[in-house]
Amino acid sequence: MNAVLLAVLCMLILSVMRVHVVISLIIGSFVGGLCSDLTLKETIDAFNTGISNGASIALSYALLGAFAVAISRSGLPQALADIAIKQLKTPSKKNKIKWLLIIIIGLVSISSQNVIPIHIAFIPLLIPPLLYVMSKLSLDRRMIACVMAFGLITPYMFLPIGFGNIFLEQILLKNISNAGLNVEHINVMEAMAIPALGMFIGLLIAIFFSYRKPRKYQEKMIEVKHAPEMTKRSLFISIATIILSFVIQLYTGSMILGALIGFICFLATGIVKWDEADNAFNDGLKMMAMIGFVMISAQGFAEVLKQTNEISTLVMHSAEIFGGNKVMASFTLMVIGLIITLGIGSSFSTVPIIAVIFVPLCVQLGFSPLATVCLIGASGAIGDAGAPPSDTILATTAGLNMDGQHDHIRDSVIPTFIHFNIPLLFAGWIGSLVL
Template identity: 40%
Template sequence: MNVLTNPVFISVVVLTVLSLARVHVIFAILMAAITAGLLSNLSLSDTLSTFLGGMGGQSETALSYILLGIFAAMIAHSNITKMLIDKLLSVKKMNKYMLLLMVAGLTCLSGNLIPVHIAFIPILIPPLLIFFNYLRLDRRAVACALTFGLKMPYILIPAGYGLIFHGIIVQEVSSNGMPVTLSQVPLAMAIPALGMFVGLFIAIFFTYRKPRDYETEEERASHAEIFASSVQLAAGTERVKQKFEVRDVLTLVAIVGALVVQIQVQSLVLGALVGIIVMFAARVVTLGEGEVVVQEGVKLMGAIAFVMLLASGYATVLKDTGSELIW
């Protein structure tokens, strides 16, 4: 079969083009799956039936995302994230390079050690905007630091969201005739992770190192005065510290418990569930608050979980059409 007329190839091209055209990924996957089915002489109903039948292939992954999203919302509900951010922001004599590396480092914790995912960004970034402007920091460098921290850890480290990612690789590669183990994945992923380190270094120290203004001169002068006053005030008075309460200790217990369980049993579902149960049992999140927190968690990760189900259905359509890409 000619590669250019292969249903799999055409389907992937359709998916790529729709994605580049900023069509939502849900519709892009559906259209690509239908394209593969119709080009393989399947009826529309048979294609959809195959697609729906294959969606269960990533059900554990989807459940992991949902539970981890709920756990992340619970952690964000506590004071742990804010206390960690306050501690890092208390570092004196911080220049723009140190600030960017700090943002990248803190973001790295959000996917593996303290799985709050993107929930920390609204806490961290808004208070730093005046600081960014004062340092004349190119915000594209901040975006690179955030992206690095959100992506690199789960690519390399099989914990938290990384365990989901590595599990998908093991499952899908093994199901396609190449048995691999979970311990082999980090070695392979070290190559793209190294590339991301290099990319972050280039972005911070070369590409976006030049000063960039997002304000008028008058606004910069005004904010510079505010910033200087706040520095003097901080130097003359003791910083008001967030008290470390019992609920914060229990939150740490929940985080450690979730991490230990997922490492021991290699199941993020059980790990996240243990963390959630501890948070409820310790009343870090009360049952009355549970409804709101759970909704926040589902809102945070629900779309990603559903996309994983759709991706599994799409993969099933490609397999069941019997279309093999021959080079």
């Protein structure tokens, strides 16, 4: 069997068996390397070369985690929740509060990927205090799960800012370029517009059709322990720091520098106490460490696959199977991307794995560079929603299930899979054929 195919299958099988994805990637790397013409030393060297390429991405996540913790210390997330709870005292405003709540959670989720790049860190801070509000409004939490999933995924797969800069520029375009395709003049937003539209259609279906009816929950007030109190000073500092961090990020193109300056501002103004700085930074590292290590391991995995020199053989045989049929090939590649991401749980880690296989195959089948970027970007992003081990979905469940009334599989995994993976599958398929 082809060493590349064997490595991918090994990684997938181990992931499905609930072996940690980092271990699955490392074992898959060595299986692929040793089943090819590579020696043990050559396999280790290739893996080490690959993981060095993911160092900057991991450092970005570490600093963003620290920035997220600093924002939480300002009391801003808790203040947003308190405002919504106070509004419940006016019964006539319930419908207004419902839509305001949906919009706020959606905007915060979207902002967590770019304007305030803290990823899933806002969920345990903002969502638990709002569960009482949701219960009073009989708001279906499956809808909220879809709203958060949309906000946490769509911005990074379409907007090259914040986490989108990492996914689109540092991972997607970089790995496609490393695989041999010139994407220097590609407009990545143009390439990912159709897949993003598929995600938006799924969101509209979830809000206005699937989960629009009231759903009863027990009304339990969740008390957030050690929630910091928001003051006018901390509010002003938080907003000013967030704007400054965003401007620096846009001007320099560096999330690392933006997050670092943001953390330093919180430290210098006393929002984060000097004697708490180490704990705040360490908490941020812990929060983002797993994601960073998965992406580093995926880079090593991809490098080993490239060094086996068996990708070209796999591409040639695959092209023969498709017989030049781009319609069949595109749909099959999207399904492969879905399977891999469902197993790994991270779209950021899927792209380095599939790029080394998909790029030569797309070139062989005659896909344009723009269509290739669309296909690989959508194939990587698909499965982040609806994957049981996805950090996005796990965090969503953790927030919505603080009172024990939201099931991970039935209320988070299945709804997000149906409303995002299925539309994204067809949107990515169509996009790769029309671009």
